[in-house]
Amino acid sequence: xxxxxxxxxxxxxxxxxxxxxxxxxxxxxxxxxxxxxxxxxxxxxxxxxxxxxxxxxxxxxxxxxxxxxxxxxxxxxxxxxxxxxxxxxxxxxxxxxxxxxxxxxxxxxxxxxxxxxxxxxxxxxxxxx
Amino acid sequence: xxxxxxxxxxxxxxxxxxxxxxxxxxxxxxxxxxxxxxxxxxxxxxxxxxxxxxxxxxxxxxxxxxxxxxxxxxxxxxxxxxxxxxxxxxxxxxxxxxxxxxxxxxxxxxxxxxxxxxxxxxxxxxxxxxxxxxxxxxxxxxxxxxxxxxxxxxxxxxxxxxxxxxxxxxxxxxxxxxxxxxxxxxxxxxxxxxxxxxxxxxxxxxxxxxxxxxxxxxxxxxxxxxxxxxxxxxxxxxxxxxxxxxxxxx
Numbered sequence: 001x002x003x004x005x006x007x008x009x010x011x012x013x014x015x016x017x018x019x020x021x022x023x024x025x026x027x028x029x030x031x032x033x034x035x036x037x038x039x040x041x042x043x044x045x046x047x048x049x050x051x052x053x054x055x056x057x058x059x060x061x062x063x064x065x066x067x068x069x070x071x072x073x074x075x076x077x078x079x080x081x082x083x084x085x086x087x088x089x090x091x092x093x094x095x096x097x098x099x100x101x102x103x104x105x106x107x108x109x110x111x112x113x114x115x116x117x118x119x120x121x122x123x124x125x126x127x128x129x
Numbered sequence: 130x131x132x133x134x135x136x137x138x139x140x141x142x143x144x145x146x147x148x149x150x151x152x153x154x155x156x157x158x159x160x161x162x163x164x165x166x167x168x169x170x171x172x173x174x175x176x177x178x179x180x181x182x183x184x185x186x187x188x189x190x191x192x193x194x195x196x197x198x199x200x201x202x203x204x205x206x207x208x209x210x211x212x213x214x215x216x217x218x219x220x221x222x223x224x225x226x227x228x229x230x231x232x233x234x235x236x237x238x239x240x241x242x243x244x245x246x247x248x249x250x251x252x253x254x255x256x257x258x259x260x261x262x263x264x265x266x267x268x269x270x271x272x273x274x275x276x277x278x279x280x281x282x283x284x285x286x287x288x289x290x291x292x293x294x295x296x297x298x299x300x301x302x303x304x305x306x307x308x309x310x311x312x313x314x315x316x317x318x319x320x321x322x323x324x325x326x327x328x329x330x331x332x333x334x335x336x337x338x339x340x341x342x343x344x345x346x347x348x349x350x351x352x353x354x355x356x357x358x359x360x361x362x363x364x365x366x367x368x369x370x371x372x373x374x375x376x377x378x379x
Contacts, residue, residue: 017238024214055252087241089330107330109245112211113204 008032008049010120012040012067013056018108024053025112026119031112037062041070044077052122055102057086057093065100072101081122085110180356212337215243223352227359232352233265239345241267244338245331246324252280252287253312253320253353261291261320270325271305287323294318296342298334308334310342312350326364340365 010032011022019033032069033046034040036059053071057064065083071077084097089107097105104118222235233251240246248268252261261280274280282288286301290309294316299306310322322345327333334342 015238015242016225017218018242020217020222021215021242024218025211060274087328089328107328108242109331111208112214113207126306 008047009049010034010040010043010047010052010053012021012037012043012053012059014059015056018085019040036060037067037070040067044071044080048076050080052119053080053082055082055084057084057088060101065096066100068097068100080089081124083118085115086110138214212340216276216340219243219341219344220348223348224355229353229356229360232349232356235346235352236349237265237267239341239349240322242247242322243341244324244334245328246326247328248325249322250275251322252291253319264320268326273326285319290321291318296339296346306309308342310346310349312353313346314350314354319354322349 009022009026009028010087011019013019013022014033014035019031023031032043032050034043040055040062043106044053055064055068064086068082068084071080072081078101081103082101083104083106084102084109085106086093086097087108093105094105103122106114106118145318147216150179187351219239222238223232226232226235236251246267247272249265249312250263250267250270251262251265254260255262263274263277263280269275273283280287284304284306286297286299286304286306286309289295290311293356294313296311297306297309299308305325306323307327308323308324311318312322
């Protein structure tokens with residue numbers, strides 16, 4: 001199994017349950033929590049050194065896709081890999097997310113192994129904090 | 130200076146002494162025998178090592194099998210760890226609050242995010258009104274009770290689960306329900322989580338979803354029960370505090 005070697009992950013997700021899930025599943029990582037896209041951008045401003053962003057789609061105030069658009073427009077954040085994890089699982093949803101600039105799309109409910117594989121693949125060179 | 134090629138000579142032979150020649154010949158024969166013995170030993174060694182090759186190959190194959198078995202067990206263990214984490218998080222989150230609304234939201238989050246439910250409802254017994262309230266509904270459920278404030282009965286699967294407290298899976302005649310999870314506290318069924326449709330990419334409930342459904346049946350009910358008791362107690366406390374203030378003012 002891939003060991004998660006990422007240091008800092010921004011989680012933009014409105015479900016407290018899923019926040020807790022990431023906290024348990026990605027234990028060696030430092031997680032920055034945001035509960036909608038707007039808060040996600042604010043957290044990103046405070047922590048521009050995040051290694052990966054895990055992003056939900058359906059959220060209040062600013063959706064995941066709107067957040068992603070803002071991130072990709074910004075020269076400071078555009079290079080940060082974004083993984084979408086969403087209950088929206090239709091082909092067109094996946095295509096829309098990937099076209100918007102996400103590097104991977106995981107459908108909920110997801111398996112821990114799949115999430116670790118994706119995150120491990122993204123930042124293989126970094127050591128755990 | 131060109132002439133016939135020189136023949137090999139041996140020490141002592143040129144002397145013309147026959148005894149010395151004989152001695153030298155014996156020495157040469159002895160040396161030759163030693164060389165032959167050495168070569169034979171080498172051949173035997175080579176034969177022995179050739180005989181070890183199949184044995185080594187068999188051991189290598191066994192080691193490779195062991196490695197593959199361990200790798201597959203590791204994958205299985207990792208999968209189990211993931212499942213246990215899911216169960217832990219669901220339990221943790223259900224009991225993380227004493228606010229009945231938050232507990233209901235957590236049940237909904239578990240249904241959507243961990244079970245992949247698209248349409249579901251949470252039915253809860255109202256002891257005072259002696260009815261089953263539809264506390265939460267997500268999606269346009271195709272049933273006579275859908276959209277109403279209470280469930281009056283009529284779905285054979287839901288009715289049966291509410292009576293005996295047993296988890297039931299559809300399909301069943303006269304029911305649009307996929308699964309009914311009775312919520313039980315101290316052997317009393319206080320409600321049910323009714324799932325009627327899964328997300329398209331989820332397809333069907335897997336065997337391992339059963340653990341989560343069982344967990345919901347036990348922990349969701351006790352979390353709801355505890356939060357409602359707490360809310361009731363807090364309300365009574367506030368009323369009493371108000372009364373005390375009034376008495377003090379008077």
